[in-house]
Every structure is written in structure tokens, then in C-alpha cells.
Amino acid sequence: MSLIKARIIISGIVLILFVFLFTGTEKISIFLSDILPPFQFVPALVRTITQPEALFIVGLIIIILITLIFGRIYCSFLCPLGTIQDILIWGSKRIGLKSKHSFSRPYNGLRYTILGLVMAAAAVGVLSPVGLLDPYSLAGRIFTHFLQPLITQIYNLGILTLKPFDIYFYPKQTAFIPISALGTTAVFVLLISYLCARHGRLYCNTICPVGALLGLISRVSFFQFTLNKKACSECSQCENVCKAQCIDLQSASVDMSRCVGCFNCLHSCSRSAVSYQRRQNHKSANTWSPGRRGFVIGSIASAAGLVALNANIGKIPCIRFAQATPPVTPPGSLNTTHFTQACTSCSLCVSACPTQVLTPTFMDFGIAGLMQPKMNYEKSYCDYECDVCSTVCPTGAIMPLSLDEKKLTQIGEAKLLEDICVVYVNHNNCGACGEVCPTHAIRFVDKENILYPEIDKQYCIGCGACQLACPTTPRSIVVHALPVHKKAEKYTRDPQVILPEVPVDQNESSDPSFPF
Amino acid sequence: MEDTRKYNRREVIQKGLTLGLIAGGTVIFGKPDLLMAKGKPAGIPDMVAVKNGEPDVMFRKAIELMGGMDRFVKKGQTVVVKPNIGFPRLPEVGATTNPLLVKTIIESCYTAGAKRVYVFDNVVTATSGNARNCYKLSGIEEAAKAARAIVVPMDDFSYREVKIPGGKQLKTADVPSLILDCDVFINVPILKHHSSTHLSIAMKNLMGIVKNRMEYHLTGLDQCIADFCLYRKPDLNIVDAYRVLMSRGPSGPSNPQFANVQMKKTLLMSKDIVAVDTAAAKIFGKDPESIGYIKIAHAQRTGNMNLKELKIATYAM
Numbered sequence: 001m002s003l004i005k006a007r008i009i010i011s012g013i014v015l016i017l018f019v020f021l022f023t024g025t026e027k028i029s030i031f032l033s034d035i036l037p038p039f040q041f042v043p044a045l046v047r048t049i050t051q052p053e054a055l056f057i058v059g060l061i062i063i064i065l066i067t068l069i070f071g072r073i074y075c076s077f078l079c080p081l082g083t084i085q086d087i088l089i090w091g092s093k094r095i096g097l098k099s100k101h102s103f104s105r106p107y108n109g110l111r112y113t114i115l116g117l118v119m120a121a122a123a124v125g126v127l128s129p130v131g132l133l134d135p136y137s138l139a140g141r142i143f144t145h146f147l148q149p150l151i152t153q154i155y156n157l158g159i160l161t162l163k164p165f166d167i168y169f170y171p172k173q174t175a176f177i178p179i180s181a182l183g184t185t186a187v188f189v190l191l192i193s194y195l196c197a198r199h200g201r202l203y204c205n206t207i208c209p210v211g212a213l214l215g216l217i218s219r220v221s222f223f224q225f226t227l228n229k230k231a232c233s234e235c236s237q238c239e240n241v242c243k244a245q246c247i248d249l250q251s252a253s254v255d256m257s258r259c260v261g262c263f264n265c266l267h268s269c270s271r272s273a274v275s276y277q278r279r280q281n282h283k284s285a286n287t288w289s290p291g292r293r294g295f296v297i298g299s300i301a302s303a304a305g306l307v308a309l310n311a312n313i314g315k316i317p318c319i320r321f322a323q324a325t326p327p328v329t330p331p332g333s334l335n336t337t338h339f340t341q342a343c344t345s346c347s348l349c350v351s352a353c354p355t356q357v358l359t360p361t362f363m364d365f366g367i368a369g370l371m372q373p374k375m376n377y378e379k380s381y382c383d384y385e386c387d388v389c390s391t392v393c394p395t396g397a398i399m400p401l402s403l404d405e406k407k408l409t410q411i412g413e414a415k416l417l418e419d420i421c422v423v424y425v426n427h428n429n430c431g432a433c434g435e436v437c438p439t440h441a442i443r444f445v446d447k448e449n450i451l452y453p454e455i456d457k458q459y460c461i462g463c464g465a466c467q468l469a470c471p472t473t474p475r476s477i478v479v480h481a482l483p484v485h486k487k488a489e490k491y492t493r494d495p496q497v498i499l500p501e502v503p504v505d506q507n508e509s510s511d512p513s514f515p516f
Numbered sequence: 517m518e519d520t521r522k523y524n525r526r527e528v529i530q531k532g533l534t535l536g537l538i539a540g541g542t543v544i545f546g547k548p549d550l551l552m553a554k555g556k557p558a559g560i561p562d563m564v565a566v567k568n569g570e571p572d573v574m575f576r577k578a579i580e581l582m583g584g585m586d587r588f589v590k591k592g593q594t595v596v597v598k599p600n601i602g603f604p605r606l607p608e609v610g611a612t613t614n615p616l617l618v619k620t621i622i623e624s625c626y627t628a629g630a631k632r633v634y635v636f637d638n639v640v641t642a643t644s645g646n647a648r649n650c651y652k653l654s655g656i657e658e659a660a661k662a663a664r665a666i667v668v669p670m671d672d673f674s675y676r677e678v679k680i681p682g683g684k685q686l687k688t689a690d691v692p693s694l695i696l697d698c699d700v701f702i703n704v705p706i707l708k709h710h711s712s713t714h715l716s717i718a719m720k721n722l723m724g725i726v727k728n729r730m731e732y733h734l735t736g737l738d739q740c741i742a743d744f745c746l747y748r749k750p751d752l753n754i755v756d757a758y759r760v761l762m763s764r765g766p767s768g769p770s771n772p773q774f775a776n777v778q779m780k781k782t783l784l785m786s787k788d789i790v791a792v793d794t795a796a797a798k799i800f801g802k803d804p805e806s807i808g809y810i811k812i813a814h815a816q817r818t819g820n821m822n823l824k825e826l827k828i829a830t831y832a833m
Contacts, residue, residue, distance in 0.1 A: 160673065166632070170648050171671040385604065385649075385770060428736035429808065431712020435766055436640060444711050449806060451712050471730040492774075512832035514565055515798040516823045 003263040007076055015083040022143035022351045023151050029352040030391050037394030039063065039078055040136040041210045042344055046127075050342040051396035064217065071218040071225075073261035075204055075211060081135035081192075082204060082260065084142070088196035089243055097197045100240035103248045104199065106258055107206045115212040116299060125337075128370035131344040133209055138188055140346035141371070145185045145360070148351050149174045175350045176379045180362035181371055200243035205258040215257035224279045225254040225265060231273035238265035238274050327364045327374030328462060328481040331382070331409040332390035332398040335484040336365070343397035345371035349389035355380045357464065358389060372397075375411065377464030377479050382411075384438035384463060407439075410486040412462025412479040414441065416455050421476035423452050433466035433477050440491045442466060453477075458489040560587075561829035563786035565795060569833040571617035571758050574783040578754070579624060581829045582785055588752050591629030593699035597621055597665065598750075600706045600721050601637035601656050604649040608772035610761035612650070613706045615659035617756050617783070621704060622663035634694050635660040636668040637724045640767075668694060675727045682816070683743035685735045690727035695748075703750035703789070707757040707780075707796045709765030713737050714807055715800055716766050717793045718753040719745060738808030745789055745818040753792045757782040757799050790819025791826055798823075 014036075021032040037043040038059035047056040063074055075082045092098055118129045131137050152174040159169040195202040204211040227238075229252040239247045242265055246258035254265075265274045326336060330349065333339035350358045350373050359376035361369070375382060387406045390398045401409065414433075418424045423431075427450050434442040434453055441459035444451035455477075466477045564581045566574040579585050589595055599613035607615055622633045639650040651657040651667065660667050668674070675690040695701060705721030713720055719741050723729050732740035761768045763776040782799055786792040790813045797804040804810050804821055814821040 156671075160671075163673075166666055168666065168668045170669040422734055426736070429712050429738060430733040431710075431737070432730065432733040434711040438767070438770070440764060440769075442711075449808065451714075469733075471734040512568065514567070514830045514832075515801075516565075516795050516828065 002267055004267055007073075007263060010077050011083040011086065014078055015080055018080040018139065019143060019147065022140060022348065023148045026352060026354055026388055029348070030388065033348065033352075033392040033394060037136070037348075040394070041074065041214070042130060042134040042136055043346070043394035046130075046342060046344060046395040050338075051399060053396075063214075067214045067217045067221060069222045071221040071223060071256055071259055071261045072211065072214045074214060075201075075260040076262045079135050079204075079210070080139035081142075081208075082201070084139060085192060085196050085201055085203065086243070086262070088193055089200055092197035101200050101242050101245050102236075103239055103242075104245045106246075106255060111206045111212050111215075112299065114207060115209045118209040125341040126368040127341060127344055128368055128372075130209065131346075131371060132184075132188075133207060134344055134346075135204075135208055135210055137344040137346035138185075140348055140351075141181075141185045141360070142189060144175065144347035144351040145177045145182050146189070149177070173356055175353065175356045176359050176376060177350075178359065178362060181360040184362065184371060200245050201260055202245070204260055205244055205246070211260075218259065218261075219257045220279070221256060222279060223276055224256050225259055225274060225276055226280070227252040227254060228273045228275060231271050233271060233273075235270075237268040237270065241265060241268045326481045326483060327361060328377070328412045328464070328479060329485075330358060330373070330375060330389045330398050331387070331406045331411050331461075331485070332393070332401045333411075333485070334399060336481075339397050340365050340369040340372060342395050343369070343372045343393075344395055345369075345373070346394065347371075347373065348392050348394065349373055349398060352388050352392045354386055354388060355383045357382050375464060375479075377467040379468075381436070381465040381468045382463040384465075408461065408488045408490060410461050410482055410488045412460075412464070412481050413457060414455055414460050414462065414466055414477055414479050416453060417476045417478070420472055420474070421453065422472060423450065430471065432469040432471055436465040436469045438463060438465060439488065459491050461488050562788060562826040563784065563791050563795060563823075563828045565782065565784050565828060565830045567780070567782040567830075567832050569781065569783075571614045571756065571783065572620040573833070574758075574781075575617055575620045575624070575754065575785075577831055577833070578783050578785045581831065585624045585628040588702070589625050589628040589630050589700050592631045593629070594697070595625045595630045595633045595700040595702060596695055596698040597625070597633055597635050597660075597702045597704055598695075598721065598725060599635065599637060599654075599656055599704045599756075600716070600724065601650050601654050602640045602724060603767040604639075604653050605768055605770065606653055606772050607655050608759070608777070609768040609770075609775045610706065610708055610759040610777040611766060611768040612654035613656065613704050614756045614758050615655035617754070617758070618656050618704060619659040619663045621702060621754065622660060622665045625700075625702070626664065630700070633663075633665040634668055634698070635665045636670060636692070636694070638670050638692075638727065638729075678747060680743055680747045682746050684739055686731065686740040686743035688728075689744060689747065691725055691747075695725050700752075701748070701750045703753045705753070705755055706761075707755055707800055708761040708768070709763050709800075711765060713741070713809065715793075715797055715802060717796045718750070718755055718789045719793055719809055719813060722750070738812055741809040742812035742816055742818065745813055746816060749787075749789055749818065751787065753784075753786055753789050755784040755792055755796045757784060757796060760800060762800075788819040788826070790814050790821050791823060794821040794823055795828075 017032055017036055020028050021036055038055040041063050044056045044060040047053060048060050067074060121129045152172045156171050192203050234249050236249055239249055243262060244258045244260045246255035247265060266276055329336055329339045347360055350360055357375050357380040358373040360371050361374050364374055365372050387403050390400050422428055429451055431451055434444055439459045439461055441456050443454050443456055445454055462479045464479045467475050467479050470477045560583045564578045566578045599618050601612050603611045605611040625633045657667050674692045676693050676696055677688050677690050679688055680686050703718055703721055705718045708716050710716040722744055723732060723741060726744060757780045760778050760780045761775060762778055768775050780799055784792050784795050790810060793810050794804040797807055810821055813819060820826060
């Protein structure tokens with residue numbers, strides 16, 4: 001089996017698993033979230049920093065090691081966005097948009113500037129550049145914002161056609177994606193599609209910070225692609241199949257910092273002039289100089305960026321908290337700062353949430369939290385018996401917490417607006433909020449047979465069930481975010497239920513009389 | 517059932533006259549339940565109450581006293597059995613109808629010759645993940661499927677709008693087409709505490725087949741609950757008072773250990789939805805006069821809350 005076939009099979013399996021991770025059922029998502037994200041560079045790195053866990057540290061070490069040994073094969077084997085681009089490139093070839101690739105000079109200045117800025121921003125706790133450009137998070141958003149709704153619609157249409165035959169399935173629901181977030185993802189999809197059709201893997205070699213970082217390592221990787229000048233007939237077969245456009249026939253060199261390790265060139269050469277072998281030192285010295293210039297430019301630019309950011313560092317949190325109503329963050333995210341500084345907006349929690357309460361935002365968290373998800377209580381509520389988001393979150397933005405802990409985690413506080421609540425205004429029984437409150441934080445006070453709701457704050461966990469259920473427009477009960485999550489009191493049984501329950505069974509059942 | 521039928525003038529006059537005569541007659545005789553009691557063979561009670569048995573045994577006894585399921589379900593008819601599956605709770609919490617009872621009713625319908633029996637409820641928080649949890653956790657999905665019923669999940673396309681004739685607050689309702697098209701509609705509520713209507717029984721259970729029920733909350737629960745019965749009363753109401761949730765209803769706690777349940781081991785059965793709610797309130801230990809919708813429905817002549825005027829068959833096992 002050739003290395004190309006191996007790559008296609010492995011990357012295909014990885015991509016399919018990713019599709020299942022983002023579009024499958026809760027159980028599938030939970031299962032795959034333990035396996036796939038630890039071996040993605042950005043989640044592994046962020047998790048290692050925010051909340052170190054063995055598998056993620058191992059994953060990070062493995063990614064760095066395989067890059068040191070084999071070059072950037074991560075980009076062709078493991079990266080979901082890489083495989084999506086390979087499919088797009090293959091597709092654009094099939095429809096004749098571009099028949100062959102040709103060598104192009106690297107855009108090292110831009111490339112290392114982006115890398116430097118992204119790293120500098122991350123260093124000061126602003127994760128939105130990483131989140132925007134990271135291939136894993138971007139792929140996740142593509143799956144969640146486009147693929148999942150599509151699959152759901154097809155599924156629902158499918159089950160609708162079965163209804164006349166008395167065959168019933170549960171309809172699926174899909175996460176609400178605001179148009180701003182959808183548009184942002186669409187811009188990236190269009191950009192990547194264009195780059196793929198015209199310039200192969202240019203995204204990976206110029207914009208992607210992971211590609212740039214791994215490229216620095218793969219320059220000195222143990223195995224390298226080399227062109228044997230003596231055997232080469234300059235037929236440019238290898239150049240034509242090089243998606244990274246990094247084979248320069250004139251200088252007979254391969255830019256290993258851009259090579260994505262697809263092995264296409266190896267099999268294209270009829271004269272075996274392309275080889276994949278141990279690095280030879282004198283060659284790397286040749287290819288180093290243009291990269292070095294870019295790297296120097298990038299370093300300077302990023303240092304300048306860091307200074308610029310530092311000058312504004314005080315303002316960034318201001319943007320974030322400037323709003324009157326900061327968004328509610330999911331249970332396990334501890335506080336708004338922790339959440340925004342660890343979330344790369346991959347939207348995995350959005351796609352996995354069974355009640356679809358998590359909604360990707362655009363600027364709700366400020367410029368530092370672009371596309372990060374919030375609890376959207378106008379669309380849904382947080383299920384009391386569920387901790388899926390904290391289980392699947394790969395970066396530790398939503399820390400894992402047990403279901404029992406989750407049930408006592410106050411992420412917000414419900415406030416009752418008595419001036420618009422129908423019970424207080426019309427003196428009619430409503431009780432929609434109390435019916436759905438899972439913690440019994442909403443009590444009813446009986447005044448002349450009308451039951452008036454009241455909130456007992458100590459039990460409220462801010463799940464939003466009451467807000468969603470409230471029939472008035474605007475809602476008479478609204479959850480306000482707690483920027484720092486708190487712990488709720490545990491609701492114990494009613495005072496009148498202290499009696500043992502089991503013996504009561506026997507006592508009750510023997511009475512043969514009826515009350516009428 | 518036609519929901520948007522246009523009447524011509526003659527029909528309207530005829531129908532109006534007939535209705536007026538019947539209504540007038542009933543007022544004179546002072547027994548509104550006569551309206552529903554036509555065709556009832558002599559000796560059959562208006563209501564049956566059975567206690568101290570298991571749900572299936574009590575049901576078989578009750579339906580026998582009622583004159584058998586054949587009175588309600590004829591050969592080849594389609595039946596809707598509507599239990600309460602409103603919350604994701606285990607049967608032990610007493611928030612959802614007993615699955616064994618649901619199963620026995622379905623079996624009885626098929627024995628009487630029913631062509632198809634449908635089982636469904638509109639869950640309170642209707643996200644897909646939750647609806648599935650409700651159906652599964654309540655044990656009703658499994659029980660109903662074991663008895664060959666068709667378990668139907670609700671979606672946005674399951675409803676048709678109907679007008680409520682004479683509704684004071686509730687003028688229109690979105691009702692599942694299956695209810696509108698079925699031959700026999702059997703209401704199988706569970707008796708439980710309810711935070712905003714005091715009790716949830718048979719009439720309250722019908723809120724589960726109305727999609728626009730937020731209107732109820734907005735315009736007054738009691739009046740709307742009573743109003744809906746002006747549209748269609750179930751052909752039979754079977755109240756599950758086997759395991760009764762005494763507080764923290766309608767959902768009850770998710771952990772059955774903390775559920776304040778009493779084993780009343782009782783089953784009520786009647787065509788009269790007001791009577792059956794009145795009797796159930798008494799079993800719960802609550803004065804029916806304090807339940808808004810029972811009083812309104814009685815006043816609107818949906819049924820009779822004066823149990824003394826009814827023929828009630830009781831049976832203790």
C-alpha cells in the first residue's frame with residue numbers, strides 16, 4: 001500500500017470521526033471527545049496550559065514528536081480542516097478549476113506575523129485570534145454551523161415522509177446559529193474554498209498558526225523530502241501534484257516548513273528523483289535564509305503587536321464587561337474570565353448540547369471572545385440532568401464537573417418582574433415558571449386561591465427554564481448572569497415529607513372506604 | 517371531525533333548536549350529565565371507583581363495572597390513549613401515568629376490536645432530547661409498545677387549529693390531528709399536586725394536547741382548562757390515583773427518594789370529566805370547591821360536580 005493511500009484512508013477515517021463528533025448523538029460525541037481533541041494541536045496546547053490532563057499532554061508531545069521526525073504529516077493525516085481542503089482541492093481539479101499546482105514563493109512575512117500576533121494575543125489572554133484561525137476550531141464551526149443543520153433538516157424531512165405510514169421517529173432539533181456567527185464561518189469557508197481552488201494549501205502555509213508553528217519544527221525534522229538533482233529531468237510532475245506549492249525545481253529544493261507531508265510527490269516521480277530520507281545538513285542551510293527573513297519580520301511584528309496589545313490590555317476586559325447584561329456562561333466555566341480565556345470557539349458544546357441552549361455569539365463577550373458560546377435562554381434552557389458540555393469541552397473552558405456539582409452550580413440568577421407578571425397584574429393562576437423549575441427555587445404563595453410566584457434565590461441555579469416557559473412578552477422572569485459562578489443551596493425535602501414513606505404504603509392500602 | 521365546517525342557515529336553525537331543546541330539557545331535569553348519558557344501558561354507573569389493587573387489576577374491575585370496553589371501543593376503530601408524560605420522571609415519582617395501567621388499557625382496546633391505538637403526550641419542555649427522555653423514563657414508551665400501541669412523538673406538523681365553541685378565554689386551540697381524526701379518545705391522567713392549579717387530574721391533562729397552551733398561562737389557567745372541554749370531552753376518563761404525588765407537583769423531584777408520594781391505590785373511571793375530577797380531588801384530600809377549573813366547568817355544564825346526583829359504583833379489593 002502506498003503512503004498516499006494510507007494517508008487518504010487515515011485522514012478519511014479521522015474526518016469521518018470528526019463529523020460524528022460534531023453531528024452525532026450525545027453518546028457518540030461524548031465518546032469521541034475523549035479520543036479526537038487530545039490529538040489536535042490547539043486543544044491539546046490550551047488544555048495543557050489551562051487544565052493539564054494526561055491524555056492532552058501526551059497528545060501534544062506526540063504531535064510535536066511526529067513533526068520532529070516526519071515533518072508536518074499532522075496537517076495531512078490528523079487535521080480535519082486539512083482533509084476538508086484536500087477534498088476541496090480534489091474537487092476543484094475534478095471540475096477543472098485548476099489542473100496542476102506550481103511552485104510559489106512563501107509569504108513568510110505575513111505567515112510569521114500572524115503566528116506572532118496570535119501567540120502574543122494568547123499570551124495576554126485574548127483567545128479570539130487563535131479561535132478564529134485554528135484549523136480544529138474552524139472545522140468544528142463548519143460542522144456545527146453548516147453540516148449539522150443540513151443533516152438535521154434532511155433527517156426531519158425523512159421522518160416526515162414516514163408519518164403517513166404510521167411510522168414515527170423523534171424529530172431532531174438543531175442549534176440556533178445567529179446570522180453574524182454564521183456569516184463569519186461562511187467567510188472562512190469561501191476564503192478557504194477560493195484558496196484551495198487557486199493556490200492549494202495556501203491557508204495552511206500562510207494563515208494557519210498551527211501550520212506556521214509546526215513548520216518551524218519541520219524545518220529541522222529528521223525525515224525530509226529531497227530532490228536528487230542528478231536524477232531529475234525537470235519534468236515538473238512532482239511540482240504539479242504539490243498542494244503546498246513548496247517544490248522549487250530551479251533550486252531543486254523542498255521547503256519543508258510548508259510541506260504538509262501528503263507524499264504525492266514521492267509517487268509522482270517516474271525517475272525516483274524525489275526521496276523521503278534523513279535530513280542532510282547542508283541542504284537545510286540553503287533553504288533556511290528566506291524563512292529566516294520572514295521569521296525575523298514576524299518576530300518584530302508580533303513584538304510590536306504585543307506592545308500594542310499591552311497598551312490596550314486594560315481596555316479589553318472593559319469591552320467584555322461593558323454591556324449591561326453579560327452573557328451567561330455554561331456550568332463548569334467557573335467565571336467569565338476563565339471561560340473567555342480558554343475557549344477557542346470550536347462550537348463542540350453547541351453541537352453536543354441536547355437542549356440547544358448554547359448559541360455561538362459574535363461580539364457578546366467583546367472582541368476578545370469572538371464566536372464564543374453563551375447560554376441563550378430565549379431559545380432554550382439548560383437541562384438539569386445534563387452535563388454534556390462540560391464533558392465534551394476539549395480546551396477546559398468548560399471544566400468537567402460531576403452532575404451533582406452541576407446541579408448546585410449557580411451560573412445566573414432568576415429575577416421576577418412583578419410589574420409585568422400576569423399573576424401579579426391580572427390575579428390569574430399561571431405558574432408556568434414554577435412548573436419547570438428543577439430546583440424548586442420558585443415557590444407559590446396562596447392568597448385567596450391565587451398562587452403568586454416568588455423566587456428563593458439560594459436554590460436558583462440560573463438554568464433558564466423559567467425564562468423560556470414565561471408566557472409574557474417581554475418575559476416577566478429573566479436570568480441574569482453571574483460573572484463568577486456560585487454554589488446554590490441544596491433543596492431538601494418538604495417539611496411535611498419527613499415521615500418514612502415505605503411503611504405508609506401498607507397503612508393506606510387497607511382502608512376500604514371512599515371519600516364520596 | 518370537521519373543524520372548519522360551514523353551516524347553511526337551515527342547518528344552523530335546526531341544530532340551534534335541537535341543542536336548545538336538549539339543553540333546556542337538561543336544565544329542567546337538573547342533570548347536565550344527561551347530555552352525555554344518552555344510550556347508556558340501565559344499571560351502568562356514571563362513575564366507577566376501585567381501590568386497593570394493582571393498576572391493571574383495578575382497571576379490569578372498573579371497566580367490567582362500567583359495562584366493558586366494548587361500550588366505548590367498537591371493532592375497527594382507532595383509539596387515542598392520552599396519558600400524562602409531561603415530565604422526565606420515573607414512574608415512582610408519581611408525575612406520570614402508571615405504565616402498567618396504560619398497557620392494560622391498550623390491551624383492552626385491542627381486545628374490544630380496535631384497529632389502532634395511538635399513545636402520545638406533548639411534553640412540557642418540548643425539546644427533542646427531553647421528549648425522548650420523558651417517553652422513556654416514564655416507562656410508558658416501553659409499556660405501550662409492548663401492548664402494540666403506536667407511540668407518537670409530537671412535532672410542529674402534528675397539529676390542526678380548531679375553534680372552541682363558547683370558549684370564554686380560549687377561542688382556538690391547536691390540537692393533534694390524531695385526536696381530531698380518532699374514533700375514541702381515552703384520557704388517562706394521573707392525580708397529582710400542581711403548583712399553579714392545586715391539582716392536575718383529567719381536565720388539566722387535556723392541556724397536554726393543546727399546542728398553544730402558553731395562552732392558558734397568559735389568560736388564566738382555570739378558565740382555559742374548563743373552556744377546552746367545550747370543544748371535545750374524552751369518551752372515557754381513567755384517573756390513575758395509584759401513586760399520588762402530594763407536593764412539589766407537577767414535576768416532582770427527579771429523585772424518587774425525595775418524592776412525597778402516597779399509595780392511594782385507587783382508580784376512577786367516568787365519562788364525566790368534571791365528576792371524575794371532583795372525586796379525585798376528594799381522594800387527594802382537597803375540597804373540589806377550591807379548584808377553579810372544576811367549578812367553572814360545572815358552571816359551563818361540561819359535567820357535574822355534585823357527586824350525590826350521580827350513580828357511583830365503588831369497589832374495594
